[in-house]
Amino acid sequence: MVRIMPSLLAADFANLQSAIESVPGADGLHVDVMDNHFVPNLTLGLPVLESIRAATPMMLDVHLMITDPDRWAPAFAEAGAESVTFHVEAAAAPVRLARELRARGARASMALKPATPIEPYADLLPELDMVLIMTVEPGFGGQKFLDLCLPKIERTRALLDRVGGDVWLQVDGGVSVETVERCAAAGVDSFVAGSSVFGADDPDVMVTELRRLALAASA
Numbered sequence: 001m002v003r004i005m006p007s008l009l010a011a012d013f014a015n016l017q018s019a020i021e022s023v024p025g026a027d028g029l030h031v032d033v034m035d036n037h038f039v040p041n042l043t044l045g046l047p048v049l050e051s052i053r054a055a056t057p058m059m060l061d062v063h064l065m066i067t068d069p070d071r072w073a074p075a076f077a078e079a080g081a082e083s084v085t086f087h088v089e090a091a092a093a094p095v096r097l098a099r100e101l102r103a104r105g106a107r108a109s110m111a112l113k114p115a116t117p118i119e120p121y122a123d124l125l126p127e128l129d130m131v132l133i134m135t136v137e138p139g140f141g142g143q144k145f146l147d148l149c150l151p152k153i154e155r156t157r158a159l160l161d162r163v164g165g166d167v168w169l170q171v172d173g174g175v176s177v178e179t180v181e182r183c184a185a186a187g188v189d190s191f192v193a194g195s196s197v198f199g200a201d202d203p204d205v206m207v208t209e210l211r212r213l214a215l216a217a218s219a
């Protein structure tokens, strides 16, 4: 199973409706929330997420790049996001937070920056529905994929296989036709792609192409 989630960060924010409609074949929409504290960039918050929710039935995959996810993440679940990702570097109580997200009907997901190892968090995996490995430093779209993250992706895949269950493994940052196969071969099943999708002549064709390449390379 492979999921392609276009990142709206690379879309025209004045025309989100048409961006959403340009990727009907996607498995979900990735929504980046940045607070200019956890990352040096500022994007959007709950009111915009609520408007996106009202505009589409597509799965909403919210990625919180904020300093206080314990306070804010549950509200994104209540607003209708099917998946809410918090950064483990920012969460004060990740287990409690994951349980709060699940209690609100959302998939609970934990993200790691490129230099954050997975091993200290191995015992948390049964509490999660997805692990997001950042393959760029979070904050901006259009960055180059960091190959140094691949060994961590492989180690995370092995840990998840040991835990069992339906925990997705996602990558975000620099995902394109050049990098998607390496990620899939390392065990990724969920791919966030911003500039490669919304920078394409036909975003939906790019979604299909990324899925084809990932499926063919899947371990």
Ligand SMILES: O=C(CO)[C@@H](O)[C@H](O)COP(=O)(O)O
Residues within 6 Å of the ligand: 007, 009, 010, 030, 032, 063, 136, 137, 138, 139, 140, 141, 142, 143, 172, 173, 174, 175, 192, 193, 194, 195, 196
């Ligand atoms: O979270 C982030 C950036 O911090 C991403 O979701 C970007 O939006 C990915 O953009 P591309 O690297 O695919 O252009």
